[in-house]
Amino acid sequence: xxxxSVEDSSRWLEQAxxxxxxxxxxxxxxxxxxxxxxVLIPLGELAERAGxxxxxxxxxxxxxxGVRSINGAMIxxxxxxxxxxxxxxxDAWSLRIDPTTxxx
Numbered sequence: 001x002x003x004x005s006v007e008d009s010s011r012w013l014e015q016a017x018x019x020x021x022x023x024x025x026x027x028x029x030x031x032x033x034x035x036x037x038x039v040l041i042p043l044g045e046l047a048e049r050a051g052x053x054x055x056x057x058x059x060x061x062x063x064x065x066g067v068r069s070i071n072g073a074m075i076x077x078x079x080x081x082x083x084x085x086x087x088x089x090x091d092a093w094s095l096r097i098d099p100t101t102x103x104x
Contacts, residue, residue: 003086003087004060006096007096010097012060020060024046024068024069050075058081063090
């Protein structure tokens with residue numbers, strides 16, 4: 001499992017072989033802001049809902065500050081996925097990639 005910077009994550013999401021983007025925060029956090037194209041699967045549900053993801057495509061997991069997403073990526077890796085975590089989470093995304101993303 002790698003921890004990718006938001007810059008590297010952004011570049012990856014713009015490529016043709018884009019990863020599946022998983023937001024592992026809670027629904028109330030998702031309502032405040034999220035990255036377009038992401039699917040919400042809260043960390044506590046990730047192990048049981050991993051079957052909703054394509055096992056043949058890599059997964060990029062993010063959260064608020066990048067702590068829960070490390071655990072999320074490890075959960076997915078233990079389920080057989082190739083998974084990475086976005087370092088700094090959506091807060092860093094807002095600061096360095098998309099300043100229109102609300103911070104909380």
